[in-house]
Amino acid sequence: MRIAQVATLYESVPPRAYGGIERVVSWLTEALAERGHDVTLFASGGSTTRARLVEACPSALRLIEDTADPQAYHFAMLERVVRMSSDFDLVHFHTDYQGFPFARRLACPHLTTLHWRLDIPGLAELYREFSDLPLVSISHSQRAPLPWVNWIGTVYHGLPDCQMPFSAEGGDYLAFLGRIAPTKRPDLAIEIAERAGIPIKIAAKIDNGDRWYYDGSIEPLFHDPLVEYRGELGDHEKGEFLAHARALLFPVDWPEPFGLVLIEALACGTPVIAFRRGSVPEIIEDGVTGFVVDDVEGAVRAIGRLGELSRADCRAAFERRFTVSRMTDDYLALYGELLRETGNRAAMSSPA
Structure with a gap:
């Protein structure tokens, strides 16, 4: 053809x-x-x-x-x-x-x-x-x-299949990966991590059009010792970043049509805690590959339940569906x- x-x-x-x-x-x-x-x-x-x-x-x-x-x-x-x-x-x-x-x-x-x-x-x-x-x-x-x-x-x-490295263990930090943009809500990801008392690493690009948002709303949050900004990552760095995270936070504030980072995390075996927006409930199986929540409080509670999930099940869902x-x-x-x-x-x- x-x-x-x-x-x-x-x-x-x-x-x-x-x-x-x-x-x-x-x-x-x-x-x-x-x-x-x-x-x-x-x-x-x-x-x-x-x-x-x-x-x-x-x-x-x-x-x-x-x-x-x-x-x-x-x-x-x-x-x-x-x-x-x-x-x-x-x-x-x-x-x-x-x-x-x-x-x-x-x-x-x-x-x-x-x-x-x-x-x-x-x-x-x-x-x-x-x-x-x-x-x-x-x-x-x-x-x-x-x-x-x-x-x-x-x-x-x-x-x-081989794009992302699988990790059966994960790590001790929460991850946010994507763009520094109002619809992606990195500020809420930081708030969730702070309330849970767990370090968070932010790997995200900053478009010129979103520089105002970064300068006024996000950069001041990076002074918290729990927060580490990693900048924009290449493919190899991104895989290691996701594979060694305890969970990916995805507190989006818009009707996300898909969310590629969700399946990248699953390929690494990393569960996802995501807001119930757009395609999220179609991609994340609540209680199996992560938790689909409605607000910051729900996300904080979900962090305490991560031990209920199997990273092998996350990888298996990726191999079956994505x-x-x-x-x-x-x-x-x-x-x-x-x-x-x-x-x-x-x-x-x-x-x-």
């Missing part, structure tokens, strides 16, 4: 450090290529892949975000996808609604995986105009604001359905 994967350009594929969408696109692209498919990846310069790479900009846009218009690069890339679309059996967009006007002009079938929240004012009007386009959600909860669009499936993210192999199988099934609808049986007979 000749498949185009179209990534966002804010980070390279795979990203050097933080970058959830680009990381998932990389895992899927490499898995498809490994299975023998002819894959073309549209991504930023600096990306690495065994697929054919079409560089849409010189470098990850995060590196030049203060001096470049990111939409200009994305629109130019999407027009190039249209121009090359006769070379593909199918195009898989990961650019949310940016690709919608371009998708209608493709010479082949397409689908779009939505990676972001859908409860923003104005989105309903936009999606009504494109209600015919085939969409994939990354959790069932993500669909709630727009249940009437053309959903063709839900595919949970998956990561490689591997890149399972994710790739799910997407190939959706690709097959789209090709059957268009009668492209020649493409369906290529490697699977």
